[in-house]
Amino acid sequence: MSASNGYRIAVVGATGQVGGVLLDELGVARDDDARDALAAVREARDGVAPAGEGLPISEIVPFASARSAGRTLRGLTVQPLTDETIQGFDLAVFSAGGATSREWAPKFARAGAVVVDNSSAWRMHDDVPLVVSEVNPEALDEHRGIVANPNCSTMQLMVALRPLQQEAGIERLVVSTYQAVSGTGKVAVDELLEESRAVLDGTPVPAPRSYAHQIAFNVLPHAGSFVDDHTDEEHKLINETRKILGDQTIRVSATCVRVPVINGHSETANVETREPLSPERARELLEAAPGVLVRDDPAGGVYPLAIDADGRPEVLVGRIRRDPGNDRALDLFVVGDNLRKGAATNTIQLAKVLHERGLVRPTAPDAVPTLG
Template sequence: MGYRIAIVGATGNVGHEMLNILAERAFPVDEIVALASRRSLGTEVSFGEKTLKTKDLDAFDFTGWDMALFAVGSEATAKYAPIAAKAGCVVIDNSSLYRYDSQIPLIVPEVNPEAIHDYKNKMIIANPNCSTAQMVVALKPLHDRARIKRVVVSTYQSVSGAGKEGMDALWDQTKAVYNPTDNTGVTKFTKQIAFNVIPHIDVFMEDGSTKEEWKMVVETKKIVDPKIKVTATCVRVPVFVGHSESINIEFEDFLDEEEARDILREAPGVMVIDKREDGGYVTPIECVGDFATFISRIRQDSTIDNGINLWCVSDNLRKGAALNAVQIAELLGRECLKKG
């Protein structure tokens, strides 16, 4: 027996990926429905070899549905997620709305699968920020071995993290560089993104950090260990898909780079490609469409007693969003909503 699944926000980038990944991974679906706002009513989306026409989210009855994967913003989630949860449908939410609620589990299945049972608190499970998700997959197995004290991370985040508007902005501005008559100005981002980098994602906070940086700190503590100190600098780069991170880790115990490499090779969800030669590492364009989080450039940090540096790359629309949500759904089905 399979599950009755609703995809909320099925016409967006992440919603499309959720449908693709559910089909690719042969998720046990008895019935699936694509939901969107009224203005997108009837839009066709693909689910494997099937074509689905979107239905009106505002009029949908979640009663009798097992899970709803939400890929809409916090405002719409705040309105519709409680309705779905009250109807007995477990919500797996990709927005930031519920991540910091102590009663709602924030889950990366390779890292803290035991938290899945807390879904009963509010019938809602939160999906972490895209930049956090790929980082904690790499941190957890190393933390289990040598206990992480501090993480310093700089991110290089693709424009797809800002949705379709972000991708359109990069495309339009790139064309405009080569066409002097094109009057395309700065749209979506605070400065030109084409041929540029912007050290600013989300709003600024009182301490000078941005909310994206704050999310990485708080979410890492909630998912891995509240004792870990994290400092982040988040940067938007002119890449369409794929987030990259330069991560410096300080441990309580010494960890040799060779052992770290071996640990990561065995870690779930991780692929190590780390050759000390030209091209012996993974870049964002190479990770697009892949399920794995790729780790390269593993090396000792000689400036501290117990330090390791590494390079981490992942498809943000997959592991950072849609894939992680589907993996949560798989875990929920396997551990909590068993059928058949």
């Protein structure tokens, strides 16, 4: 279908937490019974337009598991994934987990759609661009039907680091994340709230379901699953940073931590540049960078906060200062909404960039990437 008539868009994983935000960003109104605390906060924000505003759309079709097929979601009928139902789409945005993406992303691409996938399945595939809309949109030019969205923690960091890299290069990064429970899913949000009520009420705390330990009033040096002495979240941050910034020589040390925050990931980043870069110049670069809001007046109590990032499409950066132990290193504090810029917002921003660059087009079936 041509852009002049509007794109037919599939939302795969539409009933999930990120799937709901994908529908938000495509401008699909929420049902009254679909509202939740996070949605209420987002809707209260003024001046934050859906990321999909300006994207020509003829139809949006939600997809989910077979058990959800046939239900009505925001006035739309949820479809199951079958070889018949996936035909005739121009774009498919995925937030349904790696197994679903591995199986169905190539099928959608071979059927003529361009897929933007949120899972980790395709990120490190040589033939799949890994893209942040403000950082490396030119990577989309070489897509073969599938585009990968970075991990949420990597995503917000790249928005902050790209202008510094362009100015002075990056030699080494030391990053610690403070990741909200919404990154694990709604069940983890519910768990944090249940545990918190129990602690405050003085009643027994339920056994943890989402994490190895109680998350309420606690900090876990453990985000993701351990694959060696690092977690998969830490490996993603290391490997995806190098791919997105196009420099495999950048040395990255990462520690990913889970904190009792509902939504909004925070990060400290120690950035050692190849060339000298002053905090003042870094602040100027970040103030001019797309997708960045600088919040940097510590004496006045102004710095990035998770509750301020919640519902916003931008990445907040502050505490910009010299590392006193390294005259070529700066320290930053970076915060972003992990459900929006960290996932759904960038997905829809990439769909818009694909449209603007004339890249929403079928891929030859034998050119579509495969795994295994």
